[in-house]
Amino acid sequence: MKKLLLLLLLFFSLFSFSQKKKKDTVPQPKWKIHGRFAFVFNQSSFTNWASGGQNTVAGNINVNYDFNYKKKNVNWDSRLLTGYGLSYITNEGYRKTDDRFELNTLFGFRTGKYWFFSFIGNFRTQYTDGFNYKTEPNTLVSEFLSPAYLTFGPGMLWKKSDDFNFNIAPATARYTLVSDAFSGRFGVENGKNTAFSLGFNLSGYFKFTMAKNIEMENILTLYTDYLSNIGNIDVDYLTNIRFKVNKHIKMLMTFHLIMDDDASSKLQFRQLFGLGLNYSFHQKVTY
Numbered sequence: 001m002k003k004l005l006l007l008l009l010l011f012f013s014l015f016s017f018s019q020k021k022k023k024d025t026v027p028q029p030k031w032k033i034h035g036r037f038a039f040v041f042n043q044s045s046f047t048n049w050a051s052g053g054q055n056t057v058a059g060n061i062n063v064n065y066d067f068n069y070k071k072k073n074v075n076w077d078s079r080l081l082t083g084y085g086l087s088y089i090t091n092e093g094y095r096k097t098d099d100r101f102e103l104n105t106l107f108g109f110r111t112g113k114y115w116f117f118s119f120i121g122n123f124r125t126q127y128t129d130g131f132n133y134k135t136e137p138n139t140l141v142s143e144f145l146s147p148a149y150l151t152f153g154p155g156m157l158w159k160k161s162d163d164f165n166f167n168i169a170p171a172t173a174r175y176t177l178v179s180d181a182f183s184g185r186f187g188v189e190n191g192k193n194t195a196f197s198l199g200f201n202l203s204g205y206f207k208f209t210m211a212k213n214i215e216m217e218n219i220l221t222l223y224t225d226y227l228s229n230i231g232n233i234d235v236d237y238l239t240n241i242r243f244k245v246n247k248h249i250k251m252l253m254t255f256h257l258i259m260d261d262d263a264s265s266k267l268q269f270r271q272l273f274g275l276g277l278n279y280s281f282h283q284k285v286t287y
Helices: 001-026
Strands: 031-044 056-071 073-091 093-110 115-125 130-132 139-141 148-161 164-177 192-211 214-225 232-244 249-259 266-286
Touching: 031 249, 056 093, 056 164, 056 266, 073 139, 093 130, 093 148, 093 266, 148 192
Parallel strands: none
Antiparallel strands: 031 056, 031 266, 056 073, 073 093, 093 115, 115 148, 130 139, 148 164, 164 192, 192 214, 214 232, 232 249, 249 266
8 A cells, every 4th residue: 555655756747847847848939930911091082962071092011021030038028110101082082091110129138037138229201291281382391211210228127928028228328310301390400311319218029919809009119318408207008998890800999199309309100090991911939
């Protein structure tokens, strides 16, 4: 009887050890790559409508690419955000509704459970000319690489997961680039094509599930310049709310808020709502 009990005890000990070992040796992905394409369409049509209205057709194309690398104490996340949108309004023609190219990279070396020494890089601009449609004739207010912003600097990253993290960079350099046509604007002095600033940068990312088939994504960047307008904070806050209909169809709500005195003295706000076609064209996990 004692031998039987001893054998049972040995069996359960070995079983428990093997289960623990199996759990501890589950491979962790080294590379996670995900490319997503989205097309959002909305349309309004009026025929003999008593209260009036203009026929409009609008479409937005967005391409997002995520690259996540993890190995031991190294964490490297890069994200490409790019989009373009047009609307057609009867009697007024085509108008640009969205124009964005932004590349973010964040390298971290682990120093604690959730903390990393980090280095950030960001580049953003637009693809095509932008106009002020309130003037006649329409006034050119921006163009490709005018303005363009290059930001980089060391800091500390707190990262709990790919869906929840923030980075503090107290010595961040930022270059503002413009063409000759826009010299003297966007914070660049007359006769120059670049402006340099050194400041404090705080960036954060938070994505969570609000309800079944509804997720909310928040991207926030705050920046203040030590060299001029100390205490003035530039804000860039983007919120995406996605309602999943099925694997490829989603309803999308986007709210984009920008406060930047060098670009505009007024609050900039963009809102988008529509039914979208979503497709993951590149999804790969490497161990």
